Amino acid sequence: MNNEPPELDRGAGVVLVVDDVPDNLALLHDALDEGGYTVLVATSGEQALTRAAQADIVLLDAVMPGMDGFEVARRLRADPRTAATPIVFMTGLTESEHLVAAFAAGVNDYVTKPVRTSEVLARMAAHLHSARTQRQARNALDAFGHASVVLRPRDGRLVWQTALARRLLAEFFIGTDAPGADGLAPAPMRAWLAEKPALGATFSVTQGARRLSFVLHQTLSEDEWLLVLREQSDAATIAALGPAFGLTARESQVLYWVLQGKTNRDIGDILGTSPRTVTKHLEHVFEKLGVETRTAAAVLVVKRLGPMAGAMGG
Known part of the structure; x- marks a missing residue:
């Protein structure tokens, strides 16, 4: 029925x-x-x-x-x-x-x-x-993958949230950390707000291989803050880098681990290849991005993929 x-x-x-x-x-x-x-x-x-x-x-x-x-x-x-x-x-x-x-x-x-x-x-x-x-x-924010919540920083109470944000909060915060029946944001979010983060500040939580990142996107008023949420995983981020910058699958992997702060030797160990091969891939990546340094590459990725890309390093 x-x-x-x-x-x-x-x-x-x-x-x-x-x-x-x-x-x-x-x-x-x-x-x-x-x-x-x-x-x-x-x-x-x-x-x-x-x-x-x-x-x-x-x-x-x-x-x-x-x-x-x-x-x-x-x-x-x-x-x-x-x-x-x-x-x-x-x-x-x-x-x-x-x-x-x-x-x-x-x-x-x-x-x-x-x-x-x-x-x-x-x-x-x-x-x-x-x-x-x-x-x-x-609805527009959800359609573009920007799950969003508005909350009151003084008491950590959720004012509104998109449908996608509601689903992500329920999936990432469970037990004592779950959103409260009284409308309170999850405990880790409230703890972060208590630190009085600056505009553009980010934090993230992990669940296995999944990571949910938050950015303080806008202060709508003194008593209402807009947070943008995005779910990230290593595989999803690597997949996004390829079409965004015209990279091969291996180049995307190398760039991703560079953004995580890994050395060429570390990346070689992760990918099962030699540091020399990683260096060659990185040269191609820099050429395609039109940059010369790791820092410049990271800045370009953030500009192209938006502020949430700045949370890649966790």
């Missing part, structure tokens, strides 16, 4: 409205339906958590019996499927401490009750546009 939810007509967007008062649900449902939205409803926090993954945006009541809107928001932010879904609070609580608590829980915006449907529609449109732009950017 297929337990997957049916495919929804996205229309202008899919909205989950969470409120325990039927009259409020009816008012919002009718207004959103007329606006071209597909509307899902939930009358409790528990229902909201089971349905939110289908939604493009969540309209969330703050005060409900049982699980309130603050806890729902925290759980949605901790779930990778809904971590980037916009949340608009609907609340009659207008004291500053309540609003601070709402934003701390992860909501994007709020409207006061009794809600004005025109205001709700306007705010939703703005947040949906922003969310779609971010989703397109994440």
Whole structure:
């Protein structure tokens, strides 16, 4: 039996409205339906958590019996499927401490009750546009092999991550190092962030013959940093060098081990050949790259293959 939810007509967007008062649900449902939205409803926090993954945006009541809107928001932010879904609070609580608590829980915006449907529609449109732009950017990054995450350096919490990044983090970090159910980045990532790395800094983790490298690519704000991830292995990197620089398979191997800081004698031992043969291959490599030194070759590789190539040496 297929337990997957049916495919929804996205229309202008899919909205989950969470409120325990039927009259409020009816008012919002009718207004959103007329606006071209597909509307899902939930009358409790528990229902909201089971349905939110289908939604493009969540309209969330703050005060409900049982699980309130603050806890729902925290759980949605901790779930990778809904971590980037916009949340608009609907609340009659207008004291500053309540609003601070709402934003701390992860909501994007709020409207006061009794809600004005025109205001709700306007705010939703703005947040949906922003969310779609971010989703397109994440998809584009994945398409080019640039798995990416945005996180908060002050507490190590993941703000959003591309699908490829989510898969790589799950594969490389397991057990006590795994991403937390509360939305925290893996422990080694948080330890690296605590060192306050500079823009462009890299670190890597290994799993057998596989290596996952990270580069601090951009600071989106003081409280949000963008990391680009790339999985690397010796074989994959060697394979990439050939077409990038017009090298033979053996020349690619020699260049790769040069980038690892190996001497000609070391490379000969690795490849099962003599240091003299390695020297000949390296002369051909330098000629094809138009450089004269190992350092110049490394710089050229980084420029051609991007900043992640700088992590080849681990």
